[in-house]
Amino acid sequence: xxxxxxxxxxxxxxxxxxxxxxxxxxxxxxxxxxxxxxxxxxxxxxxxxxxxxxxxxxxxxxxxxxxxxxxxxxxxxxxxxxxxxxxxxxxxxxxxxxxxxxxxxxxxxxxxxxxxxxxxxxxxxxxxxxxxxxxxxxxxxxxxxxxxxxxxxxxxxxxxxxxxxxxxxxxxxxxxxxxxxxxxxxxxxxxxxxxxxxxxxxxxxxxxxxxxxxxxxxxxxxxxxxxxxxxxxxxxxxxxxxxxxxxxxxxxxxxxxxxxxxxxxxxxxxxxxxxxxxxxxxxxxxxxxxxxxxxxxxxxxxxxxxxxxxxxxxxxxxxxxxxxxxxxxxxxxxxxxxxxxxxxxxxxxxxxxxxxxxxxxxxxxxxxxxxxxxxxxxxxxxxxxxxxxxxxxxxxxxxxxxxxxxxxxxxxxxxxxxxxxxxxxxxxxxxxxxxxxxxxxxxxxxxxx
Amino acid sequence: xxxxxxxxxxxxxxxxxxxxxxxxxxxxxxxxxxxxxxxxxxxxxxxxxxxxxxxxxxxxxxxxxxxxxxxxxxxxxxxxxxxxxxxxxxxxxxxxxxxxxxxxxxxxxxxxxxxxxxxxxxxxxxxxxxxxxxxxxxxxxxxxxxxxxxxxxxxxxxxxxxxxxxxxxxxxxxxxxxxxxxxxxxxxxxxxxxxxxxxxxxxxxxxxxxxxxxxxxxxxxxxxxxxxxxxxxxxxxxxxxxxxxxxxxxxxxxxxxxxxxxxxxxxxxxxxxxxxxxxxxxxxxxxxxxxxxxxxxxxx
Numbered sequence: 001x002x003x004x005x006x007x008x009x010x011x012x013x014x015x016x017x018x019x020x021x022x023x024x025x026x027x028x029x030x031x032x033x034x035x036x037x038x039x040x041x042x043x044x045x046x047x048x049x050x051x052x053x054x055x056x057x058x059x060x061x062x063x064x065x066x067x068x069x070x071x072x073x074x075x076x077x078x079x080x081x082x083x084x085x086x087x088x089x090x091x092x093x094x095x096x097x098x099x100x101x102x103x104x105x106x107x108x109x110x111x112x113x114x115x116x117x118x119x120x121x122x123x124x125x126x127x128x129x130x131x132x133x134x135x136x137x138x139x140x141x142x143x144x145x146x147x148x149x150x151x152x153x154x155x156x157x158x159x160x161x162x163x164x165x166x167x168x169x170x171x172x173x174x175x176x177x178x179x180x181x182x183x184x185x186x187x188x189x190x191x192x193x194x195x196x197x198x199x200x201x202x203x204x205x206x207x208x209x210x211x212x213x214x215x216x217x218x219x220x221x222x223x224x225x226x227x228x229x230x231x232x233x234x235x236x237x238x239x240x241x242x243x244x245x246x247x248x249x250x251x252x253x254x255x256x257x258x259x260x261x262x263x264x265x266x267x268x269x270x271x272x273x274x275x276x277x278x279x280x281x282x283x284x285x286x287x288x289x290x291x292x293x294x295x296x297x298x299x300x301x302x303x304x305x306x307x308x309x310x311x312x313x314x315x316x317x318x319x320x321x322x323x324x325x326x327x328x329x330x331x332x333x334x335x336x337x338x339x340x341x342x343x344x345x346x347x348x349x350x351x352x353x354x355x356x357x358x359x360x361x362x363x364x365x366x367x368x369x370x371x372x373x374x375x376x377x378x379x380x381x382x383x384x385x386x387x388x389x390x391x392x393x394x395x396x397x398x399x400x401x402x403x404x405x406x407x408x409x410x411x412x413x414x415x416x417x418x419x420x421x422x423x424x425x426x427x428x429x430x431x432x433x434x435x436x437x438x439x440x441x442x443x444x445x446x447x448x449x
Numbered sequence: 450x451x452x453x454x455x456x457x458x459x460x461x462x463x464x465x466x467x468x469x470x471x472x473x474x475x476x477x478x479x480x481x482x483x484x485x486x487x488x489x490x491x492x493x494x495x496x497x498x499x500x501x502x503x504x505x506x507x508x509x510x511x512x513x514x515x516x517x518x519x520x521x522x523x524x525x526x527x528x529x530x531x532x533x534x535x536x537x538x539x540x541x542x543x544x545x546x547x548x549x550x551x552x553x554x555x556x557x558x559x560x561x562x563x564x565x566x567x568x569x570x571x572x573x574x575x576x577x578x579x580x581x582x583x584x585x586x587x588x589x590x591x592x593x594x595x596x597x598x599x600x601x602x603x604x605x606x607x608x609x610x611x612x613x614x615x616x617x618x619x620x621x622x623x624x625x626x627x628x629x630x631x632x633x634x635x636x637x638x639x640x641x642x643x644x645x646x647x648x649x650x651x652x653x654x655x656x657x658x659x660x661x662x663x664x665x666x667x668x669x670x671x672x673x674x675x676x677x678x679x680x681x682x683x684x685x686x687x688x689x690x691x692x693x694x695x696x697x698x699x700x701x702x703x704x705x706x707x708x709x710x711x712x713x714x715x716x717x718x719x720x721x722x723x724x725x726x727x728x729x730x731x732x733x734x735x736x737x738x739x740x741x742x743x744x745x746x747x748x749x
Contacts, residue, residue, distance in 0.1 A: 096497060100498070122498030265584065265607065266584035266607045268696045404715060408715050417698070419696070419698055420700075436511075
């Protein structure tokens with residue numbers, strides 16, 4: 001009997017714990033269904049935000065963003081859920097879990113284009129037509145940028161910057177010493193590479209780090225843009241070009257192959273920042289990278305305009321800037337919708353864009369901000385060009401026009417080509433990717449010009 | 450009589466329940482998730498929103514149509530063979546050398562040295578080895594150049610044809626210590642020690658003792674080592690992720706990494722689940738011989 005008495009509580013405790021857990025679960029579910037269920041209760045002044053700006057340099061940009069929010073709305077309590085690791089990979093894992101579970105944060109960082117579209121298709125974002133009308137934001141930003149955040153006629157997110165992909169950075173002191181001009185066409189690039197190799201046999205003239213794959217696609221993209229031109233570029237990534245029979249794609253691959261002897265050979269072992277590091281350590285003289293490289297060079301103590309220069313590459317047949325934006329939107333069923341709308345207004349303002357973009361490395365989304373706000377001549381010039389030629393912007397493949405499932409696979413093939421060039425095989429593989437991932441269907445939303 | 454035996458049985462069940470419950474929950478979660486993954490792989494979930502519409506084998510057909518899948522499978526088989534066989538053979542040799550006191554005096558140090566890598570996480574080892582493998586400034590090529598052995602230098606993980614082998618080498622290095630430890634422990638049974646002793650008295654050579662006496666009698670230990678290595682090699686992810694990220698291109702990609710990329714980067718969740726099911730099926734095939742052996746021992 002005494003035995004039974006000592007045992008009974010154990011099973012009772014277990015049963016009790018299970019019941020408690022069940023009750024808590026049901027209550028939690030009930031509370032969840034009640035949220036945003038039209039209750040008249042005043043909303044908390046809170047903003048839960050997901051972003052991936054956690055690495056050095058980007059962290060400071062995130063702080064600048066939140067400082068701008070605090071200055072405008074000091075009463076909003078900020079809850080950050082940044083996921084360490086950077087680059088957005090682990091960020092997407094956690095965000096995906098939260099979204100599928102039906103507990104979204106109020107707002108999260110996303111690129112425009114295909115990534116945005118995946119959230120819109122999933123029904124996770126509210127359209128922002130009224131906010132755009134109220135702020136006249138469509139007129140404030142370049143039309144191609146507005147198109148990149150508009151799906152099915154509705155804008156879904158507010159862009160705060162534009163990263164430009166096709167920039168060639170070069171070691172200015174070396175170029176001056178050798179009397180070289182920064183190349184803006186393939187022929188000039190090849191000539192410069194040859195001249196550098198002749199003068200500095202130990203150098204690999206063009207740096208590259210293809211470990212994360214997309215870096216190789218950048219180089220291929222730049223070559224492709226020159227061979228085929230802007231319209232071909234858009235058509236290609238919209239899946240409207242038959243790659244197997246396309247002379248432009250084949251020529252671009254052949255040109256990349258011609259460049260290979262001048263490209264840093266161990267590129268599969270390096271990431272993008274390490275490849276820029278090759279230029280700083282004088283192992284290489286040039287690198288094709290996005291605007292975020294400016295921040296990297298500066299962090300290594302290099303001064304823009306003195307130690308390194310930058311040009312848009314290519315500038316033939318015309319000077320087109322390939323871009324992708326960082327953006328924020330409003331979650332469907334956001335717990336703090338009002339605070340989120342306040343946040344989005346701040347995102348659209350110069351008060352946020354100036355300090356954030358200057359720190360993080362992109363261009364301003366707003367056209368009315370003075371390019372002179374940038375401390376470096378490189379972005380001053382780029383922003384001035386964008387102001388005068390907003391129509392020369394094209395959403396890049398990184399962001400992207402084509403669906404993400406395709407883009408990922410495409411990067412792998414491009415990176416594979418730089419390691420083991422096989423023109424015919426790569427043409428065939430890429431052509432198959434366009435069919436396999438149904439690019440034409442998935443990219444139909446994108447309108448250019 | 451019968452009622453009292455019922456009562457005893459009931460009391461036993463009640464006694465066991467609190468302990469069986471965690472096990473039950475664990476099994477439910479584990480196999481529940483497994484079933485869920487299988488179902489997801491048969492659904493049409495692509496994109497960010499869950500879509501459990503039944504699509505049959507649609508995504509399996511998609512999978513086998515991808516060149517990348519076959520490269521992965523090929524690489525996984527390489528990992529299974531080259532990650533397991535050399536490690537086991539090498540571990541046997543090292544364990545035996547330690548056991549017969551061939552390296553008396555420094556044995557304790559050697560044991561620590563061999564076991565040390567096993568204490569590190571794959572992310573750490575991967576990072577260190579990726580530095581060593583750097584073709585132009587890594588320590589391996591630098592040492593070779595300094596020794597005047599320029600022609601032995603290599604591109605390591607930059608060559609798509611051989612990159613996987615360099616990754617497997619890291620795995621062998623990391624798991625050797627653990628394998629040695631398990632094998633050495635299985636040498637230590639009293640019976641076996643006596644057999645070795647009498648074989649020595651009979652004048653058998655040390656190599657003969659290893660082959661004819663030790664190996665046949667430590668089948669259990671070897672089986673543990675082999676199964677452990679097989680499973681670890683099959684689910685390899687970290688080394689590939691850290692050192693090459695599947696590159697160059699997807700030359701060193703493995704199923705586990707592709708599963709991650711497909712699910713979270715490409716948002717092809719049904720495909721990712723399908724890849725997970727393939728990994729599970731492979732693990733199942735591998736574990737069957739071990740299970741049969743274990744069951745035989747059980748019923749002996």
